[in-house]
Amino acid sequence: MTLDMSPATTVEQPAAPSSDLKARAHADGVRFLLAMFVDLNGKPCAKLVPVEAADELQHEGVGFAGYAVGAIGQQPCDPDLIAIPDVDSYTPLPWVREGLALVHCDPHVEGVPWHYAPRVILKKVLAEAAARDLELFAGAEVEYFLVQRAADGTLAPADGKDTEARPCYDARGLTRMYDHLTGVSTAMNALGWGNYANDHEDANGQFEQNFAYADALTTADRVITARYLISVLAEQRGMTATFMPKPFADRTGSGMHLHLSLWRDGAAQFPDAADARGFGLSPLAYRFLAGILDHAPGLQAVLAPTVNSYKRTGATSTRSGATWSPRRPTYGGNDRTHFVRIPDHHRIELRGGDGSANPYLALAAVLAAGLDGIAREVDPGAPGADGVRRPELPPTLLHAVEALAADPVVTGGLDAAGPGVAEYFAAQKREEFFDWHGSVGPWEHDRYLTAF
Secondary structure, eight states: OOOSSSOOOOOOOOOOOHHHHHHHHHHHHHHEEEEEEOOOOOOOOEEEGGGHHHHHHHHHOOEEOOOHHSSOOOOOOOOOEEEEEEEOOEEEOOOTTTTTEEEEEEEEETTTOOTTTTHHHHHHHHHHHHHOOOOOEEEEOOEEEEEETTTOEEEEEESSOOOOSSTTTTTHHHTHHHHHHHHHHHHHHTTTTTEEEEEEOOOTEEEEEOOEEEEEEEEEEEEHHHHHHHHHHHHHHEEEEEOOOOTTTTTTOOOOOOOEEEEETTSSSSOOTTTTTTSOOOOOHHHHHHHHHHHHHHHHHHOSSSHHHHHHHHOOOOOTSSSOOOOOEESSHHHHSSSSEEEOOOOOOOEBBBBTHHHHHHHHHHHHHHHHHHTTTTTOOOOSSOOOOOOOOSSSSHHHHHHHTTTTTHHHHHTTSSTTHHHHHHHHHHHHHHHHOOSSSSHHHHHHHOOO
8 A cells, every 4th residue: 555645735725515414415416315323343333314304414413222233332221322423524425326425423322422432432532632732644455355155155256267376466356346446446536535546455356445544533434434335336246345354264364454644733743854763753653653562462452353353363374375464563664564564754554453443443542552652752662573572462352352451541542432431342352252153154254244
């Protein structure tokens, strides 16, 4: 992934879009709005609202029985979640259905933002960074598989000709999936996301579609929208798009790598030509990076939050010969074996996350860890395996959850909007671990294939 993280050239800005949801929808010929939010596991939840009720949606919200939503901290006896839309996130989706648009929402309970809602949590941690005069920008690499069920019920790549031992970047595989990939690309660019590359990834049936970086909240919204868009467009062509970390035991898994940078008053804070280590990074960048490395074990419960995640990080070999999954919290230059890679002086790339990660929680937890590193003025040590000897990354979801429970900084990030979220999240993940029934197979496919 290549991102231009340099300061933007000053250009004349277009007029700000209307803050009136109904007016924007009418201008785009929208007839229905998906009022959407996600639970702690990243499950997209929505109600379909006719444009005639857009004013009520914007000013009063729309109600959900929280316990029915899933992992969002409610019981059947609790008051409804009221989803209040963020009009700035309004996204027309005519490629999905003519006349359809989506708007991301912040769940409220009795008039107060619900502190178990992932988007609310991220906004709170971003506000804590803003209090230090810092803004997080992020890019996300969204990897996924296009699959189908074979006649015997087993899972297989949707492209039956995608059988190469080293399929990464294969031009023929890209061409066979041209209609799907260009459909997604066209939608991303029409929305102003700046899709700049679409490629066949390292495993048979695996793809990645890159879009430009933005502020962290916008990027998290776009990851959720992209998963929805990719999934629905794949279904229209008789395929299933899955962001499951490791759907095939013998093939590379799907990551969600995060490219991170801090800004202050419109100026990038990472570049520093005087860097003695030679990466061109500032002391602030190294402290942020060191915070992430120090909290890596606990972060993995959020970045890799499923049983299946640890089939990816624990893999020792794949058909292609590489797993692309870090095993220890190290950092270094343009080297994809590290937990944190430094592609250039504008950003760092966090490679621990996978396709099951909730982008709101991932960015919130990582930002909390990085801010801790800044506050403590931590030095990450020398790059590579010869630097600071930190514990290896957790080998299972249970180990990751125990590391999370023992880390007050990461749990503090999850609890940023209110108490109890980290404990509830950990309990959900422990239960998931003890429900595990074996290696990659029907149980995991049933649970994770279309969960995110």
